[in-house]
Amino acid sequence: MTVTTTRLRGVEAAPEADTVPLGRRRRWREDAVEAVLFAAGFVSILTTGAIVVVLGKDALHFFRNPDVSLVDFLTGTVWQPQLGKFGLLPLLNATLMVSGIAMVVALPIGLSIAVYLSEYATPAVRNRLKPTLEILAGVPTVIYGYFALTFVTPILRWALGARTVDIYNVLSAGLVVGILVIPLVASMSEDALQAVPRALREAAYGLGATRLETSLQVVVPSALSGIAAAFMLAMSRAIGETMVVAIAAGAGPRLTANPLRSAETMTGYISRISGGDLSYNSVDYDSIFAIGLALFVITLGLNILSGRIVRRFREVYE
Amino acid sequence: MTALAPGSIGLATSDAARQVARRHRVGRAGLAVFQLSTIVGIVVLGALLYNIANEAAGLVAYEHKTDPAAVLPGGRDLAALSAPELAAVLTANLSPGEVATLEREAPLAERSQAELRRLVDERVLETHAAAAWNLTDSVLDRPAIEATVAERHPDADLRLTSWLSPAFVTAPQSGDAEYAGIRTAILGSLWVIVITMAVAVPVGVAAGIYLEEYADHTRWLNRAIQTNISNLAGVPSIIYGMLGLAVFVRALEPLSSGGAFGAADPTTANGRTILSAGLTMALLILPLIIINAQEAIRAVPSSLREASFGLGATRWQTIRHHVLPGALPGILTGTILAMSRAIGETAPLIVVGMSTYITFDPSSPFDKFTTLPGQIYQWTARPQPEFHHIAAAASVVLLVLLVALNASAIYGRNRAQVRY
Incomplete structure (x- = not known):
């Protein structure tokens, strides 16, 4: 939906382009580059998230085991x-x-x-x-x-x-x-x-x-x-x-x-x-x-x- | 004002002089302590290198299952035989099937003398190390070693051997320390590192650009990314291994073992593949690359950016044509x-699942693998002392490789540094 409207606007905007100052023009390529770079930065957040989820999930699975209790885990000597x-x-x-x-x-x-x-x-x-x-x-x-x-x-x-x-x-x-x-x-x-x-x-x-x-x-x-x-x-x-x-x-x-x-x-x-x-x-x-x-x-x-x-x-x- | 007796002034000054002298003595003692600590650091580095070199060569007592006199023409020494003579020994003493296999790998007539000697040792004489000594003992204590060998291994011949040799670098993994090599491990390391860098460098540099050139640091998300990266850099490497194990090896198994692409037999590798290892390692070094790229980008003066903007360039044009070229040397150094x-x-690769024993060369990202440091670990963990010697030989190779890389990074940093 949005894609079609933008394209239409782009076509119609051709004459208007002269009136919009260069500095205010929307540059899709620039935005796309920024989005890609942001995604790369976000990988680090994903990594941390994944570490927490992975460790947390399997650790939770461990503590669900009837043989295991959190108290024994923290205080047991064997x-x-x-x-x-x-x-x-x-x-x-x-x-x-x-x-x-x-x-x-x-x-x-x-x-x-x-x-x-x-x-x-x-x-x-x-x-x-x-x-x-x-x-x-x-x-x-x-x-x-x-x-x-x-x-x-x-x-x-x-x-x-x-x-x-x-x-x-x-x-x-x-x-x-x-x-x-x-x-x-x-x-x-x-x-x-x-x-x-x-x-x-x-x-x-x-x-x-x-x-x-x-x-x-x-x-x-x-x-x-x-x-x-x-x-x-x-x-x-x-x-x-x-x-x-x-x-x-x-x-x-x-x-x-x-x-x-x-x-x-x-x-x-x-x-x-x-x-x-x-x-x-x-x-x-x-x-x-x-x-x-x-x-x-x-x-x-x-x-x-x-x-x-x-x-x-x-x-x-x- | 009370006049002081002359004597008391003299006493005071001599007291002060004594105190100053004492303080200087303490100062010298302090300096001695600092210098000593520094020397300790250097000595430790020396000991580390000495230990490896010391274990990588030395006297070895070789025993043969087959008596060399019975097999070698004219009872001559193995080293004295020419390549065709060695080839003849091989064809005479091996079964036709074994000879045919060897010929198929590479014709015997075309193999070098060293290679054929190794084959005769391994297949015909079945030579193995009965005992081995390190280099220092071998040089300083040779008579005692000879006496021990004469007593305990009367049939053995004692040779000064370097465990590190061209054959060691090119031979595949083997169960015998005498014939094992690091070819499989080197290729494994290469494969893993290529995947690691192919993933980590583009993502890391892109993230560095985002954080330095785009991110509005008043927004919490960008601040979170920044804090998060420095915390990630401090996460123990073994944790990344567990992440790799749970995500790449287990959850994405169809992808990482190539089953989804129909590339490999998915039952053999179980996801414990080069691809999983490379991706895990990429996540591990990503924070390093990002932090370093940020520093390199920050070092590019903003006047360059302003000039570019002033000429009407967009942000990305400015980055591509002015910021990145200026930051490139720094980025490259950090990458190396x-x-x-x-x-x-x-450690992370042990958790991801390095193979303990593979003899074939890895040929795709979906193969099982071992790496150079992994191989060193596995050999070190074995109780037999021969394996400790080849672990030392492999360590020499690894250290030479790393020193070469680091030296090129430092050289590049000094050469290519753009000064503004």
């Missing part, structure tokens, strides 16, 4: 689908241990590198170091996993004794995930430090502060929101990291506080279960979506918090 | 970086 026990805690605990260890490694080292790059390094040194960090950030995670299993684990077993350290263990995976997120922490923190205006540093020097005092007592506090955001993002990255834990942390959910034992993380479980031949109607299939939903909620929460911190607590300089 | 991210990504 994850053994064969026995009908679905407690998330062993998986969540392993995930938190791995990312906790990772943060202990990545935060001090990453922040130190950032302070060094931003406050101390000469431009020549910076120009060499930043590409090195970029290379470290570009190495595929599966190679980090290989590194954990064939390099870090043997060293740990040699140092602490092969009896006390399992071949697959949480510590090795955690250390390597920490190494993996160092570039992220370093480059985001460095950006934050660089954004602190020079005048603040000059003022500190003018008061007689040393370079270290200026860095730690003036620059770092001023950039704290950016640094906190970097930490949040690094944490979310560590929680979502899959390959290193799938290779080095071991298979089999286990609730343990000992990082030298093997324990499967949420991501490790998802990749192990879905890597095999998976029947769509099994409780295993549904269970990975419930875990995926938990993972999604945790990481999204951290990411949103990170964005909030940046916006809310940013020190605004003129 | 996103591509290297997609090439190295493993």
Whole structure:
């Protein structure tokens, strides 16, 4: 209907075209281009929608299962689908241990590198170091996993004794995930430090502060929101990291506080279960979506918090 | 004003001097800590590379099921034989059927010496690695290794072997680590990446243009899109794998396994195809491409746009002829970086359903697949140490590929940067 009218109008409008100023003319081609471009932008909304629907739907299916209850899922201490026990805690605990260890490694080292790059390094040194960090950030995670299993684990077993350290263990995976997120922490923190205006540093020097005092007592506090955001993002990255834990942390959910034992993380479980031949109607299939939903909620929460911190607590300089 | 005793002033200054000295010492200690951390970062990168190189070559003790002296003419060493002699060994020791199959693949007379040697090793001598050592041990500890081999594998011959070789790159997947190669994996990676980029680049750049050039950011929908993209960039990659599993593999199975087009036998792949993998990966890198395209477009100065509008160009004409050409180098660099991210990504493809063992080359988007990082993962996950060696060799290939890509991106960024 509309198409016909437009065409008719177009035909009749031919003489009128001279009277309508160029700038006010309706240009269908322009509108069509805008519509196509908008559709491309809308794909991202669709993706998010699809993630929520997919995870939500299959997770709901999981919780409808008579063997499963939400309370047991959140508080149960045993994850053994064969026995009908679905407690998330062993998986969540392993995930938190791995990312906790990772943060202990990545935060001090990453922040130190950032302070060094931003406050101390000469431009020549910076120009060499930043590409090195970029290379470290570009190495595929599966190679980090290989590194954990064939390099870090043997060293740990040699140092602490092969009896006390399992071949697959949480510590090795955690250390390597920490190494993996160092570039992220370093480059985001460095950006934050660089954004602190020079005048603040000059003022500190003018008061007689040393370079270290200026860095730690003036620059770092001023950039704290950016640094906190970097930490949040690094944490979310560590929680979502899959390959290193799938290779080095071991298979089999286990609730343990000992990082030298093997324990499967949420991501490790998802990749192990879905890597095999998976029947769509099994409780295993549904269970990975419930875990995926938990993972999604945790990481999204951290990411949103990170964005909030940046916006809310940013020190605004003129 | 009370006069101070001269002594007390001296005390105060020396106190202050001491304090300043202490503060400088602390300052130097702080610097040492920062430098140490930086060095730790570099050392770790070095250790990572060293570990891979170390595992990718070394001494290997080979044992033969068939005694070489009995089969090879004149009891000579395998490496000393010429191509025709090797071909003769093959025809003499294999069944006529096997020879005919080999001839059909490629005539024996036309094959290279290295290729024939590998065949004799694999089919006639049935050589396999009884034990393998890494490069450092092989160099530093050779006598001890020789003693071990003499004791435990008296018939084995010990050779310094690089697990990475031309044959390794061109051979298909195999159940024996000695004869396995990454051809299938490389082709799989290529197929997946082509589909990924074909989908993600046009959509990503279009979305970037929309958000920078058209979107009215006071409208909530546009703001929602923008916020949503930065949140999507932080979603763990394995979640995208689950999205791909539920949508492309399961719900769109007739499409993704080619059944709807009558292209492939839909029962074999179950939707776990190259197409599903490529689309999943496209969604994964879409936020990266959009964010990067936006930055590149934003870097084009608005004076260019104003000038174009001033000459009477429409919005799209301005974008096509002025904004996009200016933003192109930046967009290209970001595209290459996103591509290297997609090439190295493993977790989502495991969830989508990478095949654990395929020996045939993928030939259509509806085929089963494996990828280079996927292959590294599967070999690493095996308990046998030989597979760890070939996983290292495959890692070398992957790293070289990625470094080449990233270097070209950085080079391109520095060369083609338009300065306004």
